[in-house]
Amino acid sequence: MIFKVKRAQRGDTKAFVELMEENRQAMQRIAFGYFSCEDDVADVMQQTTLNAFEKLKTLRNPVYFKTWLIRIHINNCNALYNAKKNCMAVDEMEEGRYLEEYPSEDEFYQLIADLSEENRLIFQLYYGEEYTTKEIGRILHMKESTVRSRLYRGKEQIKRKLETSVR
Amino acid sequence: MEERYTEQELKRILQSKGNEYEKIQKKMEETYRMIEETQQRKRGARKPAVWAGGLAAAMAVCIITLGISNPVLAAKLPVIGAIFQAVQTYVSYSGDFSKDAIPLAETENGEENNLVQTDQGITVAISEIARDDKSFYLGITMTSEEGFPKDFNRVKNDTEYVLEYDTMNCQTTGELVTANGKKLDMSGELGILEGIFIDDNTFQTIGYVDLSGYEKIADNFTYNFEITDIWSYLGENYYSSETTENSEMHYSGSWKFSVDVSLDKASAKVIEVNQTNEQGIGIATVTKGKYYITAEIIVPEGEEKDRYIVLIYDEEGNRLDSFGSNVEYYSVKDRKTDKITVRVCSEADFFMNKAEEEKLKEHALYQVEVNCNQ
Numbered sequence: 001m002i003f004k005v006k007r008a009q010r011g012d013t014k015a016f017v018e019l020m021e022e023n024r025q026a027m028q029r030i031a032f033g034y035f036s037c038e039d040d041v042a043d044v045m046q047q048t049t050l051n052a053f054e055k056l057k058t059l060r061n062p063v064y065f066k067t068w069l070i071r072i073h074i075n076n077c078n079a080l081y082n083a084k085k086n087c088m089a090v091d092e093m094e095e096g097r098y099l100e101e102y103p104s105e106d107e108f109y110q111l112i113a114d115l116s117e118e119n120r121l122i123f124q125l126y127y128g129e130e131y132t133t134k135e136i137g138r139i140l141h142m143k144e145s146t147v148r149s150r151l152y153r154g155k156e157q158i159k160r161k162l163e164t165s166v167r
Numbered sequence: 168m169e170e171r172y173t174e175q176e177l178k179r180i181l182q183s184k185g186n187e188y189e190k191i192q193k194k195m196e197e198t199y200r201m202i203e204e205t206q207q208r209k210r211g212a213r214k215p216a217v218w219a220g221g222l223a224a225a226m227a228v229c230i231i232t233l234g235i236s237n238p239v240l241a242a243k244l245p246v247i248g249a250i251f252q253a254v255q256t257y258v259s260y261s262g263d264f265s266k267d268a269i270p271l272a273e274t275e276n277g278e279e280n281n282l283v284q285t286d287q288g289i290t291v292a293i294s295e296i297a298r299d300d301k302s303f304y305l306g307i308t309m310t311s312e313e314g315f316p317k318d319f320n321r322v323k324n325d326t327e328y329v330l331e332y333d334t335m336n337c338q339t340t341g342e343l344v345t346a347n348g349k350k351l352d353m354s355g356e357l358g359i360l361e362g363i364f365i366d367d368n369t370f371q372t373i374g375y376v377d378l379s380g381y382e383k384i385a386d387n388f389t390y391n392f393e394i395t396d397i398w399s400y401l402g403e404n405y406y407s408s409e410t411t412e413n414s415e416m417h418y419s420g421s422w423k424f425s426v427d428v429s430l431d432k433a434s435a436k437v438i439e440v441n442q443t444n445e446q447g448i449g450i451a452t453v454t455k456g457k458y459y460i461t462a463e464i465i466v467p468e469g470e471e472k473d474r475y476i477v478l479i480y481d482e483e484g485n486r487l488d489s490f491g492s493n494v495e496y497y498s499v500k501d502r503k504t505d506k507i508t509v510r511v512c513s514e515a516d517f518f519m520n521k522a523e524e525e526k527l528k529e530h531a532l533y534q535v536e537v538n539c540n541q
Binding site: 020028032046053123127130143153155158 | 492
């Protein structure tokens with residue numbers, strides 16, 4: 001991967017496209033954690049791809065390409081999410097939920113809905129992308145201990161939701 | 168209560184959504200076409216090289232001399248151990264580093280090292296080092312000519328801030344080089360620096376590089392690193408997980424250093440315990456280093472160690488404070504730890520009861536006393 005990144009940094013678009021395709025599923029999964037609408041996911045992935053192409057030369061160490069890319073992607077997801085939130089009427093917003101109604105039969109969204117916003121991304125990075133807690137701390141500029149306690153709290157949230165629904 | 172989601176289930180569910188989606192596929196293809204067209208336009212617009220006398224394009228070769236760029240500041244390098252003394256009590260990786268501080272101002276031959284770098288109005292100076300068996304600690308001063316934003320100094324200016332230290336974030340690249348030329352990439356280390364503002368212009372910090380996550384570290388090596396960005400949060404953005412354009416203040420530049428390190432591997436002692444209870448939960452070893460102590464857990468086969476927390480108590484029965492962000496390393500600073508008690512709790516019991524020692528003791532799955540002077 002390192003050589004591919006270096007080639008892409010020197011303007012090799014084929015190498016850049018290969019890199020993006022290798023990471024496409026990860027970007028897609030993370031974006032689906034923010035948006036249930038495929039159009040929104042497509043838009044934010046396009047934005048991330050263009051940003052990555054534009055800024056690739058600023059990446060000093062090719063080894064960190066994936067974490068660098070994911071960091072850009074998370075920032076773009078947050079930006080689009082906030083932009084959409086600001087356009088909604090206050091009474092349409094509900095604490096802890098995404099903007100759109102997500103398919104209730106979809107287990108991915110059932111799980112996401114059970115988690116608070118601050119824990120969703122950590123869950124996706126840990127279980128979905130299998131980053132270590134140390135790597136997640138680096139991506140999100142958090143202490144590893146904070147990542148671990150959020151993972152724990154997320155699991156507790158899921159349990160409590162299940163208890164509530166069973167009653 | 169039975170868990171709805173096992174670890175495997177969580178992975179399976181959160182690794183779905185990786186299928187092909189037509190709209191996403193088309194959008195990505197469109198994006199790649201845009202990028203290719205942009206590149207082709209750039210290539211087409213390039214002027215052909217003009218060759219004259221065998222060499223055409225001007226090629227500037229910059230020899231960057233890394234020297235002490237500010238001799239006046241260099242003369243003001245802090246007294247050795249002073250940064251450790253000032254900062255070590257406040258940071259989350261608290262240790263008595265000042266006792267073992269080694270000056271970095273001079274090599275054995277009396278030549279000065281390049282330890283003071285100034286760029287973008289920020290001077291970064293490294294004046295001392297302490298080390299144990301798996302880490303090294305650098306005493307660092309960051310000075311801003313025009314002063315850092317008041318928002319950076321949360322200890323002083325933010326009434327909601329509860330920590331005793333401030334943090335400065337850095338973007339770094341680096342490598343560890345051994346005498347035989349072997350290199351190990353260490354980019355990202357020193358990413359979060361804990362320290363204190365001694366005034367509006369000066370931040371003192373102990374840069375902590377933990378090598379325990381790397382394999383086969385040599386005893387002696389050179390740590391070459393470059394800081395390319397120094398930054399922190401503005402206003403209330405510190406508390407937000409979202410970043411906006413004006414939420415951070417960055418100082419982008421280049422601060423390059425080279426530090427020789429000799430780890431003190433003899434300073435750590437490993438005590439074999441190798442005991443478990445009937446459920447198969449127990450402790451394999453206790454490792455006591457110069458500044459920390461930790462215990463290696465044994466769990467039943469097939470179970471994950473992450474589901475358990477190891478707690479360590481001093482001779483007086485008081486729980487040791489965490490050492491850094493690594494959850495199961497504990498600080499030995501100012502504590503009697505010749506004899507310790509090690510307890511194992513479930514993750515759930517720990518987070519539920521962590522403020523109540525009696526409940527932790529009651530719910531402990533396993534406990535053992537260990538003599539660290541064996």
